Amino acid sequence: MSYYERVSADTYRPTQHVQGAWNDHEQHMSPVAGLITHAIDGHAHNPTVQMSRISFEILGLIPLADTTVVVETIRPGRTIELIEATAIIEDRPRIRARAWRLAISDDVADVAGVELPGMAGGPAQGAPYDPLTEWKGGFLASIETVALPGGRSGRRQVWARTPHPVVADESVSPTAAAIALVDLANGIATRVRPTDMMFPNVDLTIHLIRQPEPSWVGLDTSVSFGTNGLGLTSTTLSDESGPFGRAEQALTVRHFPR
Template structure:
């Protein structure tokens, strides 16, 4: 169970203080990409929200390591529309632009395509009845803030194993202190874990750097638990891609893609 009340504590309008729950497994002075991604989605959702216009695709570019401490977000509509619109958001840390996101919001009409809806592919049952032992990456011990802020129940593989992974996840704490996290926010908190869950080479020997993350959303989860099916492929030239899906007990939620720089650690 996480010792932290939230990933971020509000300190002003669109300003936040990060907590250790955002910590990267490799450098606690930096943030894992998941919470900043969710915070930018929050900014986009709050920007001129329209009824029935949810985020259908969000792409997030990480412009470098995201430091712990005071951050702020801002968002604006750059292409308004009644059916389709584009929104951009930025996250600033220590006076520098650290993360940039763009999202398409597309109008949805409940029941409009029910007669052609694709049959759902359901995930395997949630392992239970209680939490699994928390074993993280080699060199990362107990007290990893981000890891503890999420419950992980593996169906296949684990943090300490290489290759594709299948795992049920549940975010344990709010994104922002004092707020109930939105369903899309919970989804994006875990989406950036795709490459870490499914690494094909030891992360103690290799750098695994995803400069960007794209999530294509079909719908948001209806319950706290989400099933993550993640895999990574690496080419002979060092280029890689992490890809995966999140589902719940009703079927597909979203598709995830992350191009990777894969290089030996010096």
């Protein structure tokens, strides 16, 4: 089963694999981020540019219901484009995303270099890690995760993959497939248990230095809480060839309503 099924040109129906971790009736941000990326990939396709950054603003709870993704070009260009997508559910905008697409340059390999830290080992060096020991939901039940040795509260390295396509019967780019796993980061190195406090992210911003390879996504994640209710989940993103980008998530840290 896929995460979504297309029901019209721009509308998709989520399956139970999309179910969120905080509430049974919401979508997890990870698969819907992959869906939005897939919609952006299909908009005004230009083979001379590639996605460099995508940012998602989460405007509230994301209902587990039919999702319409409207995409438009904000800044057209031959070498630099800015694309905006809005996910509309139950007649309300729920997520707004903007993506920079920058020119592909095939003559800069001689200056390439990566300073991002790599994972401490590959998926084969990890031990099975079950996020359902802390969380719930159909999305977390749908993925395979392994954790590398040395993890602790607030800091952990996890490899993740899924056998399920983002959209049924549709080819999805490796970038969209990888982004469909990135929002996992805020749940793999928790500083406090999600049954004790709330710390949802209100955004997800991903910067890429290259397009990822299919299969495993490595999340080298640290979680920091300030003293006044603000938090930050920071992640280096890797595939089995090494780091391919960074992700940041702004958190609102607070106690459950009394």
